Amino acid sequence: MANKIRVATTSLAGCFGCHMSFLDIDERMLQLAEAVEFGRSPINDIEHCTDCDIGLIEGGVCNSENVHVLREFRKNCKILVAVGACAINGGVPALRNYIPLEECLSEAYLDGIGVENPQIPSDPELPLLLDKVRPIHEVVKIDYFLPGCPPSADVFWKFLTDLIDGREPSLPYELVHYD
Amino acid sequence: MKQFIQDLAETNRYQATNLLRILREVQARFHYIPEEAIEQIAGLLNISRTQIISVVDFYSFFHSTPRGQYELLISDSITDHMLGKQSIIDYLSDKLNVAVGEVREDGVVSLDNTSCTGMCDQGPAGLVNGYALTRLDRPRIDQITDLINQQKPLDQWPAELFLVEDNIRRPTLLLDQPIQPGAALKALFERGGSETLAEITQSGLRGRGGAGYHTAWKWHLCYEGPEEDAFCDIDAQKQQQRYIVCNADEGEPGTFKDRVLLNSYAHQVFEGMTLCAGIIGAQQGFLYLRGEYLHLCDKLQSVLEERRQAGLLGNNILKEGLNFDIEICLGAGAYICGEESALIESLEGKMGIPRNRPPYPVTQGYLGKPTVVNNVETFMAAASIAINGGDWFASVGTEKSKGTKILSICGDCSRPGIYEYPFGTSIQTVLNDCGASDVLGIQIGGPSGTFISNHEFDRKLAFEDLATGGSFIVFNKSRNILDIVNNFTHFFAHESCGFCTPCRVGTALLKKQLDKIIGGHGSAGDVVVLEELCQLVKSYSHCGLGQTAANPILTTLERYPDLYQSRLKEISYEPGFDLDGALETARRMANRNDAGAHLAQIEANEHE
Structure with a gap:
């Protein structure tokens, strides 16, 4: 079993919709499990990513x-993959890019309707917001992109089985055609 | 304002096709297009409010918020930069106490950049309320600042500020022998329409805008009109409305020959248009003049009037039964309108978005009617050919490129200006004539053309080798190629009309990726990404703008790959933006400065 391909997954500023879509491969998950084991992923709650072949x-x-x-x-x-519209373009969370961060925080924590005890949360444990939501390829190098909101289960399946079988992944037009 | 707009609409016969004309007047009068004006115009022209708003947004010279009473725009062309544009605009901004892109608090003056104004041989150049300013330097700026602060009306400004020189350096075939007004039309009537078209066929004349379509074929196709017309009887076909459009939207940075031709050879250009009308049977012509050449407008109107007086325009021209007149339409700052179908859209009072082709304008052009669109120089050449015959023209040039090409030469040379050369002339010859030495490379055909290095000076001017609409920018060895490419790439991102995604998004991504590399944030794969992006924008864009927008990068990447590679860091990746800076707002608002409130630009193990 030591030769299984290791896959890690995570959701950053996303909605977990892509993960849900991944699970939509349904019974093929069993087939996948024969070839793959999971590293860090919300599926198994492993907290840190250690040596893996594929990161989604x-x-x-x-x-x-x-x-x-x-x-x-x-x-x-070894291979890092941007999965879905938000990873590729920023998607829905990036809609805030049109509003200055200062206004976003003020609305949420200071002046918004129903705000009690107005204050900007300040705790070293809390991550700070970037002024703009960025696609992931602007922060690290990304090897592959799976388009879709979310990419369909078949996209995950085709992409992963291509990689597992040692083929250069390619998505046929029908799988990435959305209109 | 109500009365002003009412009168304006009336003068323009309540025609929606005159929308640009109306908006130009409103902009000139109020320094912006007020919302009330839009409402009123929509009612008067019976078009939707949103249609007008889209046009206002589309053209650079229309604004939905007030500009200064004196609206100063400084040309951002690479050639202006080479003549010191940056220090000029900084000085201007300082003297006038207004930031670039802003209106001064008192509303008197606003300052901004604009795309190339076509004064590349006499820059740094600019526009004040649409009128061209040339050779800007500190004394001139001091003078302009005083005039603005005294609020002197433009017509009381000293004329030398607006002096635009022709700088014709090498006249030959066409420029040396301007025709006598009327001579080409007399030749047409003596010889006959189809015989004259045969002479133009014989001459081998090809479109001078750059694409090089055979002029005679274009005229013939327009005469034939759409296929369905072929089944009409001859009389009905003769009734068919056809249009002639002269494309004087000379927006390609580094090109200014049409400005000179219209300033000094306007009769001949108009005669070429009238000749075409006589051959194909058109009654209406348009000169689409780029907004930046507003200074030529009055003069051109008076040339048209002269021609009407002389019986060379209007009803029954030279008493031969030809009825044809020409109207001048001014653009409003949109490079894309140089594309013929975008130009036609603009003539119809709409946003200049290129149409799907086919159908081509020769069968469905202005208002859906067969339309000939030709460059200024093409009409001028046609008029000479009508007089001197096809063989006269065809005896000069190469096998596939007949006649001469008029070049606008600028950049690092001691004699910038207008040069006319037979096709087939080598680049080295041109460089010797214009006084260029220590040359690094040349941009031929403007940003959408080709950058050639100093190993290629034996190449020839010709459609079969180096085609150009006339732009010829020389760079010497003190120039940085990446600065040039950067200027051009930003130009395209600014001028993309926004219609198709590959161009609208692609040109913005090209700009961003190039900025990243030039800014020193590039790493191993970034040039490959840039190249892939170029191919994508080139292959998937709707029109020529997008299809050529990557040329500055592609042509230099091909010649100087090391130049790009040398900017890359030897790490696998670095973000193209300041990561820690992106946390600044949140840090300030949360009042934090602990280690967790910062991010390193590059991961710890990634340092070079």
Whole structure:
């Protein structure tokens, strides 16, 4: 079993929708489990990413913790993959990029309707927000991109089985065609 | 304002096609396009409010918020930069006490950059309320500052500030023998329409805008019109409305020959248009003049009037039964309108977004009617050919490129200006004539053309080798190629019309990726990414702008790959933005400065 391919996954500024879609490979998960074992992933609650072959990243980069996690993945994964619209473009979380961060924080913690005891959270344990949400390839080098919101289960399946079988992954047009 | 707009709409016959004309007047009068004006115009022209807003947003010279009473724009072309543009605009900003891109608090003056104004041989250049300013230097800026602070009306400003020189350095075939007004039309009527078209075919004349389509074919196709018309009877076909458009939207940075031709050879250009009208049977022509050449407008109007008086324009031209007139339409600051179908859209009073082609304008152009769109120089050449015959023209040039090409030469040379050369002339010959030495390379055909290195000076000017619409920018060895490429890449990102994603997003990504590399944040794979991006923008864009926007990068990457590689750090990756800086706002608001409140730009084990 030592030769199993190790896969790690994480969600940064994402909604876990891509992970849910991944699980939609349904019974093929058993087939996958024969070839693959999971490193850090919300699926198994392992907290840190150690040597892996493939890292799947959902979501963009919105805060300092995202940067650290992303770097940990980059350091430990041979192949790093941007999964889904948010990882590739920033997606929905990046809608805040049109509003200055100062206004976002003020609205949420100081002047917004219903805010009690207004204050900006300040605790060394809390990650700080970046002024803009970034796609992950602007922070580390990314090897592959899986488009979609979310990428379909078949995209995950095709991509991973290609890699497992030692082929250069390629997604047929039908799998990445959305209109 | 109500009355002003009412009158304006009336003068423009409540035609939506005149929207640009109306908006230009409103902008000139109020220094912006007020919301109330948009409402009123929408009602008067019976078009939607949003259609007007889209046009206001589209063109650089229209603004939805007030500009200064004196709106100063400084040309951002690479050639202006080489003549010291940056220190000029800084000085101006300082003297006038207004930041670039802003309006001064008292509303008197605003300052901004603008794309190349076509004064590359006499820069740094600019525009004040649309009128060209040349040879800006500190004394001139002092003078301009005083005039603005005294609020002197523009017509009381000293004329030398607005002096635009022709700088014709090497006139030959066309420039040396301007025609007598009317001579080409007389030749047409003596010889006959189809015989004259045969002479133009014989001459081998190809479009001078750069693409090089055979002029006679274009005219013939327009005469034939759409296929379905072929089944009409001859009379109905003769009734078909056709249009002639002269493309004087000379926006390619480094090009200014059309400005000179319209200043000193306007009769001949108009005669070429009228000749075409006589051959294909058109009644209406347009000169689409780029907004930056506003200073030529009055003069051109009076040339048109002269021609009407002389019976060379209007009804029954030279008593031969030809009815044709020409209207001048001014652009409003959009490079894309040099593309013929975008130009036609603009003529129709819309945003200048290129159409799908086919159908080509020759069958469905202005208002859906067959339309010939040709460059200024093409019409001028056609007029000479009508008089001197096709063989006269075809005896000069190469096998596939007949006649001469008029070049606008600028940059690092001692005699910038207008040069006319037979096709087939070597680049070295041109460089010797214009006084260029210690040359690093030349941008031929403007940013959308090719950058050639100093090992390629034996190459020839010709459609089969180096094609150009006229732009010829010389760079000497003191120049940095990446600065040049950067200027061009930013230009395209600014001028993308925004219609198709590969160009709108692609040009912005090209700019960002290039900035990253030039800024020293590039790492191992970044040049490869840049190149892939170039190929994508080139292959998937809707029109020529996007298809050529990557040329500055591609042509220099091909010639100087080491230059790009040398900017890369020897690490696998570095973000193109300041990571720690991105936390600054949050840090300040949370009042933190602990170690966890900072990020290193490069991971600890990634240092070089």
